[in-house]
Amino acid sequence: MIQNNPIGRIIAHIILIVGILIVAFPIYYTFVASTQTLQDIIRPPLSLLPGGHFWENYSSALFGGISKIGGVGVDRLLLNTLVMALGIAIGKIIISILSAYAIVFFRFPGRMFFFWFIFITLMLPVEVRILPTYKIMVDLGLIDTYTGLILPLMASATATLLFRQFFMTIPGELVEAARVDGAGPLRFFKDIVLPLSKTNIAALFVILFIYGWTQYLWPLLMTNRNDMATIVIGLRKMIDFTDATTQWHLVMVTCILAILPPILVVVLMQRWFVRGLVETEK
C-alpha cells in the first residue's frame, strides 16, 4: 500500500461527507417536512430541523383517515405495493431458477432455442411494448388485479441468466456423486442446488423486490380503481400544486412511508444487495 498522506485522506473524508449530504438531502428534507404542520410547509423556507408533529402526522396518515386517496387508506396502498413487489420477486425467482435448472442440467431437443427464446426478453423492457401488452391485459380481464400487476413483469431473462451462470459453476462431479448416491434430478435440485443457491436467491430477492416496489408505468396503466393502486401511484395522485387543499404534511408522510420499506431492505440486506447487483450485471 502506498502511504496516503493524511491531508489527502482528510480531503477525501470531506468530499465524501459533502457528497452524502447532497445525496441524502432530498430524503432528509422530506422527512423534516413530514414532521411539520401544513402551514409551515407551504411557507418556505422550511426549518432544517425536524418539527414536533411526527406522531400527529404519521398517525393521522396511517390511521386517521384524513389522507384518503380517493377513499383508500395508505395501509391499503402499502399492502398492494408489498403484494406486487413480493409477487414479482418470488415469482420471478421460482420460474427462472426452474428454467435455468432445465437449461443447465439437461440435454434435450430445442434447448438452445428455448435459451434464446428467454434470453431475447432481456432486450425489451416493458416500456417499449406498453400499448399491446395493455390490450392483452384488457382482453384477459386482468386490469385491476394482482395477477395483472405481477405476471407480465415476471417475464424477464435477467434472473434466469444469473442462475444459469451460477449453475454452470457447480462442478459436474457433484452431479455424478449425487447420481451415484441415488439422487435423481428433483432430489438433486432440492438437496444440493437449492441450498447452494441460497445467497444468490437472497441477492436476487433484494434486487427484484426493489424493482417491483418502484414500478410506475405498469401500475399506472394496470389500475383504474384506487384501491388497487400502488403507493407510488397513490402518492402521485395526492400531489397537486394547483390545489390549495392538498394536505402537504400528509403527502410528505406518505412519501416517507413509500420509500422506507425498500430502503430498509437495501440497507439491512446490504451484503446480498451489493453482491447481487454487481453480479447480475456481469
Next chain:
Amino acid sequence: MASLELTDVRKVYGSAVEAVKGVNISINDGALCVLVGPSGCGKSTLLRMIAGLESITDGTVKIDSTVVNNLGPAERDIAMVFQNYALYPHMKVYDNMAYGLRNRGMPKDEIDKRVRDAAQILELTQLLERRPKELSGGQRQRVAMGRAIVRSPKVFLFDEPLSNLDAKLRGQMRVEIKNLQRQLGVTSVYVTHDQLEAMTLADILVVMNGGVVEQIGAPLDIYEKPASTFVASFIGAPPMNLVPVTADGSGLILKDGTHIGAQGLAVPTSGAVIGFRPEDLEVSAGTDTHIGGLELDLKVLGVEPVGAESYVYGIIGGERVVVRVAGRSTSQTEDHLRVIIPKEKLHLFNEAGKRI
C-alpha cells in the same frame, strides 16, 4: 463383494470419436485393478462406463455375472471416489457420508452406525460436524472415501483420487487406500496416470493407450516383460531406454551407423528396438572380459546425483539413454563409458513396437 467383467466394451462419442475400442477385463472378487495410461487413453471413460455415468456403446459390463449396462449408477451398487472429491459443500461431513444411505431409505440408526464405523476407520470422528471447506485436502480425501465405504457396495471406483494432494500426502494415502481395500476386501477399480501409484497399488494392472488395452497382468510381470515399447516406456521411472537397430549379415547397426556384434539376438532385417532398464546397464572398467551381452559406447551428457543413486544421461548410437548408478558417479560430461547390457536383461521389440 463381487467380480467384475468387461467384455468388448466400446465407447463412441457422436459418430466418429472412438474413445474406448473394445476392452476385455476380468477382475476377481476382492481384487484391486488399476487402469493406468496417459491422458486421453480412455481409462476415465472406461471407469465412468462401469459407474453408469457414461452410456456403453457396445459390449457388456457384468457385476457378479449380472449385466448392468442398462442400470443407473445408483442401481449398480457401486461407490465412487472422485478426483475433486465432489463433497457437497453445504453439508457437514456426517451428512456427506449419510446422504447416499438416506436416499436409499435406510433406517436412521443403521445410517448412524455405519457413518460412525467408517469415521472410526478413517479417523474422521472428530470432524463429523465440520463442513468440507473447513477440512484439509487429505481430510477431504478421507471423507470422499468414507462416503464410499458406508455404502458397503459391491465395487469401489476411484477416479484419480490422489492427484490433488501434494507428493508426501499422496504417498501416505496410497498406503492407506491399499490397506483399507485389503481390509474391506471390496473389488475395486482405480484410475490413475501415475505409474508409481499404479505399480504399488495394483493386484491387476491394466495399461491403456489410445482406447485399447496394451497389457494386463501383475505389476511386476508387466515391469519385467512389457508387451510393447509403449508399456516399456510408461511403466518404470526413469523409463526403459529404447534404442532402434537394424541388422545385416555381420551384426547390428545403430542409428548413427555404429556396427556392433549381434550376440545371438534374432533381429529381423526390417529392424527392431532394443530395450533395457536404466538399472540394468553395467559400466565396464574397460579391459575385463564380459559375460556375454551387448557392449556399447556411451557418451556422457550430464549427471544428476539424487542421493542414494545417480542418473547418468548420455547417448548410445545416436539415441538418448539414462543409466542408474548406485551412490555417486564420477563420470564427467563428455566422458566415454563402456557399458554392458547382460543378455537376459535385454528386451526386444519388433518394428511395430510389439515384444518379440
Next chain:
Amino acid sequence: MASSKHVTFPNKFLPYLLLAPQLAITAVFFYWPASQAIQQSVLREDPFGLSTQFVGLANFKHVLNDANYLNSLQVTVIFSIATALIAMAFALLLAVMADKVIRGKGVYRTLLIWPYAVAPAIAGMLWLFLFNPSMGTLAYLLRSTGYNWDPLLNSDQAMVLVVAAASWKQISYNFLFFVAGLQSIPKSLIEAAAIDGAGETKRFWTIIFPLLAPTTFFLLVVNTVYAFFDTFGIIHAVTRGGPGKATETLVYKVYNDGFVNLILGDSAAQSVILMVIVIAMTAVQFRYVERKVHYG
C-alpha cells in the same frame, strides 16, 4: 480428461416441465405483445375505429417526419447524456474518495446506497418538493437571490430539474460499480506507478482511469438505457413532458400518443423504433461482455 460439456441428467420430459412456466409467461406477455406492436405499426385505424388498413411503412414515415417526434428524440438524447455524465462523474469522484479512506468505508457506502431504493417517480417528487416555486425551500432561496426560477414555466430549468432527479437516483448504482472496479485494479500496478514517480493525480489519469475503462463503458450503456426507459416516472411525476414539450422523452411520447391521444398506429411505430434502439444498445453492451469474457 473429464468431458468438457456439463454433466447432465438423462431425462426426457422433466426439462420441458421445468421450462414451461417461464416459456408461457414469456410467450403471452412478451412475444404476443411485441408481435402486436409490429403488426399495429403497419396498420392505420380510421378515426371511428371501424376499419383498419395496411399502410406499410407510412406510420414510420409519419413519425420520423413529425417535428414533435424529432424534438422528443433530441430531448431524450440531451436528457440521457446529461444524466449519464453527471451521475457517473459524481459517483466516480465519491468512489475514488471512498477507495482512499481507511476508516468508515462501510458507513459511507451504507449512506450512499439509499437512492437506489427510491422509485424514479418518487425521486422526481423529492426534487420537486425542494424546487417547486410555490413551496420549495431551495426554490425560495434561489428566487430570493433574484434568480427567476420556475421550472414549471422555463424549459431549460425544467430539464435541469429532471436531470438532477434522474442522476441523483442513479448515483448509488454507479458508485457501487466504480468501487468494485477500483478494487479489482491490482495494487501492485499503482505501486509500480508510484515508484516510477507518478504523483497521485497523474496516477489516477494514467493508470486508474484507463484501467477502469471497462466499468466506465459498461456504466455508460446502463445509464443510457436507464435514462431512456426507466425515467418515465420522473417525467410523468414532475413535468408531464412540459413545459411545452421541453421534457417529453421518447417513452413518455409513446405513452402519451397511445394512451392519452390514442394515435395507435403512430404509437406502435414508435414502440418498434424503441425496440430497435434497445436492441442496438444491448448489442453494444454484449460486445463489451464478450470482450470481457475473452480477455478476462
